[in-house]
Amino acid sequence: MIDSEHRMLFDAINQLLDACATGSGRTQITQTAQFLADYVDQHFSDEEKLQRENEYPHYKSHHTFHIKYKEMIRNLSNEFKHSEVTVQKVGELNRLVSILISHIKSEDKRLANYLKGQDV
Numbered sequence: 659m660i661d662s663e664h665r666m667l668f669d670a671i672n673q674l675l676d677a678c679a680t681g682s683g684r685t686q687i688t689q690t691a692q693f694l695a696d697y698v699d700q701h702f703s704d705e706e707k708l709q710r711e712n713e714y715p716h717y718k719s720h721h722t723f724h725i726k727y728k729e730m731i732r733n734l735s736n737e738f739k740h741s742e743v744t745v746q747k748v749g750e751l752n753r754l755v756s757i758l759i760s761h762i763k764s765e766d767k768r769l770a771n772y773l774k775g776q777d778v
């Protein structure tokens with residue numbers, strides 16, 4: 659389930675990149691930011707449930723990251739909804755997407771290894 663949720667995320671990011679390449683990025687970006695904010699709410703809570711059920715030793719730090727990240731992406735999504743799309747905000751969205759991707763590649767991979775019975 660977590661892997662398929664990660665795929666949904668990458669699909670959304672690819673859609674956004676396509677939209678930017680074809681010049682319709684401005685309208686797509688508000689939707690993508692909203693999608694990301696909703697996505698992380700659901701995805702992080704699914705992932706944390708899995709961690710609690712499996713007594714994941716790094717739950718606390720992982721959870722702390724999730725809380726901060728959810729707040730940042732929700733705030734940005736609201737800004738897109740209620741005010742003009744600016745280069746600065748697009749840059750901020752880009753930064754948040756990069757942070758999420760590196761989280762998936764490092765921390766979520768660490769969780770996957772733990773669930774497979776490897777040392778983390």
Ligand SMILES: [Fe+2]
Nearest residue numbers: 705761765766
């Ligand atoms: Fe995570």
